[in-house]
Amino acid sequence: MAKITVIGSFVVDNVAKMDKFPQTGETVLGTSLEIFLGGKGANQCISVSRLGGDVEMIGMLGNDENGRIFRKLLADEGIAATHVFSCNRPTAVAHVQINAEGQNRICVIASANHEFGFEELDQIDGIIKATELVILQLEMRLDVTKEIIRRAHEYGVKILLNPAPAVKLENEILSLVDYITPNESELALLTGLPTETDEQVIIAANKLLTCGTKTVVVTLGGRGALVAAREGITFIPGYRVSVVDTVAAGDSFNGALAVALMEGKELCEAVRFANAMGALTVQKSGAIPSLHTRVQVDSFMQNNG
Ligand code: RIB
Numbered sequence: 001m002a003k004i005t006v007i008g009s010f011v012v013d014n015v016a017k018m019d020k021f022p023q024t025g026e027t028v029l030g031t032s033l034e035i036f037l038g039g040k041g042a043n044q045c046i047s048v049s050r051l052g053g054d055v056e057m058i059g060m061l062g063n064d065e066n067g068r069i070f071r072k073l074l075a076d077e078g079i080a081a082t083h084v085f086s087c088n089r090p091t092a093v094a095h096v097q098i099n100a101e102g103q104n105r106i107c108v109i110a111s112a113n114h115e116f117g118f119e120e121l122d123q124i125d126g127i128i129k130a131t132e133l134v135i136l137q138l139e140m141r142l143d144v145t146k147e148i149i150r151r152a153h154e155y156g157v158k159i160l161l162n163p164a165p166a167v168k169l170e171n172e173i174l175s176l177v178d179y180i181t182p183n184e185s186e187l188a189l190l191t192g193l194p195t196e197t198d199e200q201v202i203i204a205a206n207k208l209l210t211c212g213t214k215t216v217v218v219t220l221g222g223r224g225a226l227v228a229a230r231e232g233i234t235f236i237p238g239y240r241v242s243v244v245d246t247v248a249a250g251d252s253f254n255g256a257l258a259v260a261l262m263e264g265k266e267l268c269e270a271v272r273f274a275n276a277m278g279a280l281t282v283q284k285s286g287a288i289p290s291l292h293t294r295v296q297v298d299s300f301m302q303n304n305g
Helices: 042-048 065-077 111-115 116-122 126-131 142-154 184-191 200-211 249-262 267-283 294-303
Strands: 004-005 009-020 028-036 055-062 082-088 092-098 104-109 133-134 157-161 215-219 224-229 232-237
Touching: 004 042, 004 249, 028 042, 028 065, 042 055, 042 065, 042 249, 055 065, 055 111, 055 116, 065 082, 082 092, 082 111, 082 133, 092 111, 116 126, 116 142, 126 142, 133 142, 133 249, 142 157, 157 249, 184 200, 184 294, 200 215, 200 224, 215 267, 224 267, 232 267, 267 294
Parallel strands: 004 055, 004 133, 009 092, 055 082, 133 157
Antiparallel strands: 009 028, 092 104, 215 224, 224 232
8 A cells, every 4th residue: 555645636737828917807918828737636646756755646537538648647657546536527627827937827627626525535445544644635625625634634644735725724624634735825815814924924834733733834935935843933945946837836845745754754854855846846847747756856955955
């Protein structure tokens, strides 16, 4: 049984590049339109695999050409996909906009991802029981995701929740999560607190700790990450790199964090490793094409102190 199980989304990204994002009601001329495979679940799973982690993917694809393309990808990457189900709704797609600074805006149409329900959950119950860490995001059905969290906690399985796209979660759920990894805007949404300054981010991260979450890792883009745990607050600086496309940087960060934690790395060391993976991801276009390998991350860390 795989040590790490990702239960999450598959999405085909339709990526338009433009100098600046359009305002409401404005039309802008773009510079390119490309299609990449992505989805937070798939991105996180492939990150784990490329970094040498032992991982299984669980999710829902459409019974269509995009679904077959994703199945081939998982097979090529050597990822177990026995519990990737198929349904009659289409594989999910997203509209992704990228501006000249590499910043992104994303709208996902959930389609097949939201067909993963309690029936499928019952079929994977044994997989959850037998794994060591479950990685979740919020692109699947929220009621099903919450039940996965309850069951994983009951079975003594560690839970890493990437709360994206963010929604407010009850304390009952937050208190079961071992690692939560919001960015600043997701942290604001989760806590109802402002996160514009470092002081505000610390207050908001501490609020999640008081809700019972064991460890909060706030991703701060190129600036790095802030770790809030019972032992205190630690800021882990990021790497200075030139940004091409930020899509999947958060996902690769999560995948790397999971791998490092499962290897027994101490938390701050694991976040340093995750920062390096994220810094490499933003230097390439596309979601899955931008996910680097263990050799590349190790060499990047050696060359960048
Ligand atoms: O986190 C990036 C991902 O979010 C993209 O690949 C897109 O599919 C959305 O799910």
